[in-house]
Amino acid sequence: MILVTGGTGLVGSYLLYELTRNGHAVRALLRPGKKPYETRNIFNCLSAENEHLIDRVEWFEGDVLDQYSLQQAMQGVDYVYHCAAMISFNPRELNTMLSVNVEGTANVVNACLENGIKKLCHVSSIASLGQPEKGEMIDENAKWKTSRVNSGYAISKYGGEREVWRGIEEGLNAVIVNPSVIIGAGCHKKATNKLFHNIENFLPYYIPGINGYVDVRDVVNAMIKLMESTVSGERFVLNSENLSLREFFIKVADILGKPHPRFALSGNIMNAIAWLDEMRARLTRSSPLLTRENVRASMSKSYYSAEKFKSAFDYTFIPMTESLSEAFRILEGLKK
Numbered sequence: 291m292i293l294v295t296g297g298t299g300l301v302g303s304y305l306l307y308e309l310t311r312n313g314h315a316v317r318a319l320l321r322p323g324k325k326p327y328e329t330r331n332i333f334n335c336l337s338a339e340n341e342h343l344i345d346r347v348e349w350f351e352g353d354v355l356d357q358y359s360l361q362q363a364m365q366g367v368d369y370v371y372h373c374a375a376m377i378s379f380n381p382r383e384l385n386t387m388l389s390v391n392v393e394g395t396a397n398v399v400n401a402c403l404e405n406g407i408k409k410l411c412h413v414s415s416i417a418s419l420g421q422p423e424k425g426e427m428i429d430e431n432a433k434w435k436t437s438r439v440n441s442g443y444a445i446s447k448y449g450g451e452r453e454v455w456r457g458i459e460e461g462l463n464a465v466i467v468n469p470s471v472i473i474g475a476g477c478h479k480k481a482t483n484k485l486f487h488n489i490e491n492f493l494p495y496y497i498p499g500i501n502g503y504v505d506v507r508d509v510v511n512a513m514i515k516l517m518e519s520t521v522s523g524e525r526f527v528l529n530s531e532n533l534s535l536r537e538f539f540i541k542v543a544d545i546l547g548k549p550h551p552r553f554a555l556s557g558n559i560m561n562a563i564a565w566l567d568e569m570r571a572r573l574t575r576s577s578p579l580l581t582r583e584n585v586r587a588s589m590s591k592s593y594y595s596a597e598k599f600k601s602a603f604d605y606t607f608i609p610m611t612e613s614l615s616e617a618f619r620i621l622e623g624l625k626k
Contacts, residue, residue: 293367295319295354295398296374297347300474301413303329304510305371307336310343317348319363319374335475335620354394360401368408369517372398375413375450377443379581380571384442391446392453399457402464409522410464411513412454416502416527416594417444419468429595430468430525451525458523465516466525467509470594473613474506475620496536496551497560502529502594503538505613515603529594530607538610545615 292309296302297318306329309316320326326349334341352359354374364370376383376390395412402410419432421439434448451466458464512528533541539551564581571578599605 291315291317291367292369292371293317293319293350293363294371294373296372296413297349298324298326298329299373299375300472300506301469301509302371302373303332304336304474304506305373305513306347307333307340307343308510308514310346311340315348316346317350317363317367319352319354319359320349321353322351332475332620354397355389357397357401360397361405364401364405364407367405370398370402370407370410371513371517372410372412374398375415375447379441379443380577381442381581384446387442387446388449391443392449395450396453396456399453399462399464403457403460403462408463409517410454410457410462411517412451412464412466413509413513414451414454414466414468414525415444415447416468416470416529416592417441418447418451419527420444420448421590427593427595429527430598463522465521465523467513467516468525468527469509470502470504470527470529472506472509473503473610473617475617494549494551495553495555496539498534498536498554500532500534500591500593501538502532502592503610503613504528504530504596505608505610505616507613507616508607512599512603512605515605519603521602526599526602527594527596528599528607529596530613531610532593533610541611541614545611545618 292314294302294305294309294316295318297306297320302318306316306318318326326344326347330341330344333344350359350363352363354360354372372395374390374394376387378384378387398412399410401407416428418434419428420434421437454462454464454466508530509528512526516526536551536554542548543550564578567578568581570576596607600607
C-alpha cells in the first residue's frame with residue numbers, strides 16, 4: 291500500500307493517476323471537509339478512458355498537522371509520497387505556511403519512523419536551495435544562506451527539508467526531489483494557471499527575471515523512479531529548461547496565438563504596484579494579488595541543473611513547448 295499526502299494538489303493528482311494506472315494500491319490523505327473534485331477532473335482530462343481509476347484511490351480523512359490521523363493513515367502502508375505543502379507569498383499567511391511545510395513534514399517523518407515505512411519521497415523545491423550567486427548554476431550541492439531576501443516560502447521549504455534529513459539520520463530510507471517551477475494543468479486560475487489565464491487574456495508586460503521550469507509529468511516520473519530504485523539519502527534537482535520570463539511568456543503566447551509581451555517592468559515599478567495591492571488587501575481584508583515577495587522571486591535570475599538525475603537515470607526532460615501545449619489542452623478540458 292502506498293500513501294500520498296497532498297493528493298488533491300497538482301503533483302499529487304498526477305502522481306495518483308500514474309500509480310493507479312500502474313496497478314498500485316493507493317491511499318490518499320484528504321483534509322476534513324475537502325472533496326477530490328479537481329483530482330477527478332484531472333484524471334478525466336488525462337484520459338477519459340481511465341477516469342474510473344480515481345475510484346481505486348482510498349481517500350483517508352486526515353491532515354499532516356494531525357499526528358493521530360497520520361498514524362492511522364499509515365497503517366498497512368509500505369511507501370509514502372509526501373506532496374502536501376502550502377505555497378504563499380502573502381506575509382500574513384507565513385505562520386500557517388511554516389506550520390504546514392515544517393511542522394507537517396516533521397509529523398510525516400516521525401510517523402514514517404514509528405510505523406517502519408520502507409521508503410519516503412519528499413517533494414521539496416528549488417526554493418530550499420537558497421539564493422544563488424550572480425550567474426551561478428545551482429545544483430544539489432548548493433548551500434542555504436540566511437538572507438533577508440529569502441521568501442517565507444523558501445524558508446518553509448528549507449525547514450521542511452531539514453526535517454527529512456533529520457529523519458534520514460535517524461534511519462529513515464528517504465529521497466528528496468527539488469523541482470523548479472512546475473508546469474501542469476490544475477484548477478483554472480490557480481497557482482501557475484493564474485499566469486496562464488493572464489496571458490490568455492493578453493498580458494503585454496513581463497518582468498526581466500530568469501527561472502527554471504519542469505513538467506509535472508517529469509516530476510512524477512522522477513519520484514516513482516527514485517522510489518523504485520535503491521537510491522536513498524539523496525536529493526535531486528528536477529528542471530527541464532532555464533527561461534527568462536519573456537521567453538516563457540512568448541512560448542505561451544505562440545501556443546495561444548496571442549501577441550508577444552513587449553513592455554519590461556522595472557523592479558521599482560513592480561514594487562510600487564505590489565505595495566499598493568498589499569494596502570488594498572489590508573483595507574478590504576482580502577488576499578493580495580501581488581506582493582513584494584512575488585516581485586523579488588520574479589526578478590531574480592536563477593539557473594538550475596538537473597544533470598545529476600539525468601545522468602543517474604539516463605533521463606530526458608519534456609521540452610517546455612510540449613509541456614505548455616499539454617497544459618493548455620488539459621485546461622481547456624477543465625473549463626468545460
